[in-house]
Amino acid sequence: MSQQDDTEREFDIKWADGAEYKEPSARARMLAARWKENPPEPQPFRAAPGPRTPRRSSWASTAIVLGCVIAVILLLGYSRFQAPY
Structure with a gap:
């Protein structure tokens, strides 16, 4: 096959876009x-x-978050206080 045959076989987008019916x-x-x-x-x-x-x-959400943070701080402090050195 020659290179000219390959160029003739290339898909021509202009020909496809010009089709009357598109599936x-x-x-x-x-x-x-x-x-x-x-x-x-x-x-x-x-x-x-x-x-x-x-x-x-928003105040209720803030109070819940701050309460959880304070509870974690107290829990960590209490566990540190109870741990033997």
Whole structure:
């Protein structure tokens, strides 16, 4: 085979882009088949957010964290005090 044959066989992107019909992707075909039997319900542009659970105040979270830190400090101090030197 000559090098000229190889250049003729190269994929021509301009020729592919100029095709009249482009095959849909596998996902598009799957969704089209699924929606043919069971069409999706219409959705608003931005769906309403779901119900929110009430959050603790920032003071409660701060108190919990500080309480844990103080408990660890006291526990370490107590274990150090009980340990024989």
